[in-house]
Amino acid sequence: MAREKTMGILIKGKPVADSITEELIEEVIKLKGKNILPKLGVVRVGKNESDLAYERGALKRMAKCGIEAQVFEFEENISQKDFITKLTQINGDKSVHGILVFRPLPKQIDENAVKHIISPEKDLDSFSPVNVAKVTEGDETGFPPCTPTAVMEMLKYYGVDLKGKRAVVVGRSMVVGKPAAMLLLKENATVTICHSRTNDLPGICREADILVAAVGRAEMVDASYIKTGAIVIDVGINVNKEGKLVGDANTASCIEKASMITPVPAGVGSVTTSVLAKHLVKACKLQSGI
Numbered sequence: 455m456a457r458e459k460t461m462g463i464l465i466k467g468k469p470v471a472d473s474i475t476e477e478l479i480e481e482v483i484k485l486k487g488k489n490i491l492p493k494l495g496v497v498r499v500g501k502n503e504s505d506l507a508y509e510r511g512a513l514k515r516m517a518k519c520g521i522e523a524q525v526f527e528f529e530e531n532i533s534q535k536d537f538i539t540k541l542t543q544i545n546g547d548k549s550v551h552g553i554l555v556f557r558p559l560p561k562q563i564d565e566n567a568v569k570h571i572i573s574p575e576k577d578l579d580s581f582s583p584v585n586v587a588k589v590t591e592g593d594e595t596g597f598p599p600c601t602p603t604a605v606m607e608m609l610k611y612y613g614v615d616l617k618g619k620r621a622v623v624v625g626r627s628m629v630v631g632k633p634a635a636m637l638l639l640k641e642n643a644t645v646t647i648c649h650s651r652t653n654d655l656p657g658i659c660r661e662a663d664i665l666v667a668a669v670g671r672a673e674m675v676d677a678s679y680i681k682t683g684a685i686v687i688d689v690g691i692n693v694n695k696e697g698k699l700v701g702d703a704n705t706a707s708c709i710e711k712a713s714m715i716t717p718v719p720a721g722v723g724s725v726t727t728s729v730l731a732k733h734l735v736k737a738c739k740l741q742s743g744i
Contacts, residue, residue, distance in 0.1 A: 461709050461710060462686075462708075462709045462710075462711070462712040462713045462714055462715050463713070463714055463715075464705075464709070464714075464715060464716070464717050465608065465612050465714045465715070465716055465721075466716070466717060466720050466721065466724075467604070467608065467716070467720060467721050467722060467723065467724035467725040468720065468724055469611065470604075470607055470608050470611040470612075470724075470725045470728070471515075471724055471725050471727070471728040473611060474607065474725070474728040474729070474731070474732055475515065475518055475519055475728055475731070478519040478521075478728075478731055478732060478735055479518070479519055479520060481735050482519055482520040482521060482735065483520065485735070485738060485739070485742075485744075486520070488742075488744075490738060490742050490744075491522060491549070492520075492521045492522065492551055492734055492735055492738040493521070493522040493523070493524065493549055493550050493551055493552075493734075493738075494512075494516055494521060494522070494523040494524070494550070494551070494552050494553075494554065494578075494730075494731075494734050495523075495524055495526060495544050495547070495550040495552065495553045495554070496509055496512065496513075496523060496524070496525045496526065496553075496554050496556075497526045497528075497541060497544065497553060497554065497555040497556065498525060498526070498527050498528070498556045499527075499528045499529075499530060499532060499537070499556070499559055499560055499563070500528075500529070500530035500560065501530075502556070505556040508556075508726075508727070509525065509556075511727045512554070512727045512730055513525070514727075515727035515728055515730070515731050516727075516731055516734075519731045519735075521731060521734055521735070524550070526540065526544055528540065530560055531560070531562070532560075532563075533562065534562060534563045534564060534567065534568075537559075537563050537568070538567070538568060538571060541555070541568065541571050541572070542571055545571060545572050545573055545576060550576070551576065551734060551737045551738040551741055552576050552577075552578040552733060552734040552737040552738070553572050553576050553577065553578065554578050554579055554730060555568075555572070555579070555581055557581070557629075569581050569582060569583060570582065570583070574588075574596070574597075575737060575740055575741060576737060576741075577597055578597050578600070578730060578733040578734060578737060579597065579599050579600050579730070579733075580596070580597055580598055580599040580628075580633065584596070585597050585598070586628070586633075589633050589636050589637070590636055592636075592640045595740065597733050597736075597737070598633050598636075598637060599628075599629055599630065599633050600726045600727075600729040600730050600733065601629065601630050601689060601722065601723075601726050602630050602633045602634035602637055602689075603637065603729045603733075604722050604723075604725035604726045604728075604729045605634055605637070605666060605687050605689065605722055606634075606637050606638075606641070607725055607728075607729060608687065608716065608721075608722060608725060609664070609685075609687070612714065614664065614685060614714075616638060616641040616642060616643040616664065617641065617642040617643070618642060618643075618644070619643050619644070619663040619664055620643070620644050620646070620661055620662055620663045620664070621635075621638045621643040621644065621645045621646070621662060621663065621664040621665075621666065622645075622646045622647075622648060622658060622659050622661065622662035622664070622665050622666070623635045623638070623645065623646070623647050623648065623666045623668065624648045624649070624655070624659065624665070624666065624667050624668060624669045624675065624702070625647075625648075625649065625666075625667070625668030625669045625670065625689070625702075626647055626648075626649045627668070630668040630689055631647060631649075631666075631668050632647070634666050634668065634689075635647050638664070638666075643664065646658060646661075646662075649669075650669070655679070656678050656679045659675065659679040659680070660678075660679060660680065660681045661681065662681060662684055663681070663683075663684055663685065664684065664685045664687065665679070665680065665684055665685070665686050665687070666687045666689060667686065667687070667688045667689060667690055667701065667702035667703045668689040668690065668702065669690065669702050670690060670692065670702065671690070671692070671702055672690070672692035672693070672694045672700050672701075672702070673692075673694065673700050673701070673702070673703065673704040674702055674703075674704075675688075675702055675703040675704065675708065676703075676704045676707040676708060677704075677707040677708055677710050677711050679708075680708050680711040680712050681711070682711050683711075683712070683713045684711070684712050684713065685712065685713060685714045685715070686703055686708050686712045686714070686715040686716070687715075687716050687721075687722060688701035688702055688703040688705070688715065688716050688717070688718050688721060688722065689701070689702065689722050690702030690703070690718060691718065691719075691723060699718065699719055700718055701716075701717075701718030701721070703715065703718075705717055705718070
């Protein structure tokens with residue numbers, strides 16, 4: 455008798471985002487009952503379309519949670535001096551509990567000169583070196599970047615036990631790869647970070663129980679990278695040759711061997727604004743001594 459072919463399941467972000475949002479709605483109601491009004495400040499330079507798309511999603515999510523949000527938009531050609539002055543003012547505004555700065559900033563603004571301005575307790579996406587250090591140390595008063603935190607929220611929601619598991623992260627950026635590795639390590643996974651110069655990348659990926667694809671190459675990861683039964687978390691956002699939005703993993707190929715895989719779109723990316731809201735509420739509580 456022929457063995458029936460099994461396929462993995464798509465694990466979507468919407469249920470995860472909705473679950474986080476439901477909890478936050480209750481927390482925000484309690485804060486408002488104490489006359490504490492959580493507020494997010496979004497800092498955007500120019501009109502980059504991907505920034506605008508994320509901004510719309512973030513504002514919508516904040517509204518759902520009952521969180522106030524204010525967008526501080528600056529011209530693309532703003533000088534570094536003027537930007538630092540404005541950001542310092544926003545940081546000093548006690549009514550703003552958390553700040554998100556869209557990056558990368560225009561070339562005339564040196565991020566190394568700017569990243570120290572936002573107070574660590576208001577820095578919701580790990581721009582401040584203090585929060586980068588806290589992620590590395592496992593200090594839970596810090597704020598890891600929203601995208602790798604969304605990865606962890608998805609794994610938690612779908613009941614993935616990380617203890618003792620082999621996790622491979624493909625990508626070493628400060629935005630996703632490195633912090634994702636630290637967060638997985640904190641949950642007692644054994645972590646390997648790979649990158650474009652890793653020898654035998656498919657072979658190392660095939661050792662993973664959990665594979666996080668965050669390399670920024672459209673559909674690079676296919677079934678040849680996947681161990682049977684592995685869980686694939688696709689963080690990539692790319693546009694392929696046909697103009698279609700795709701991830702770093704070839705979903706149709708990977709799902710033949712993976713037990714679970716996140717789709718693109720509707721996967722990790724749809725959880726990030728909920729994580730941003732969760733970070734904002736956490737920041738508000740910390741600043742309010744709660």
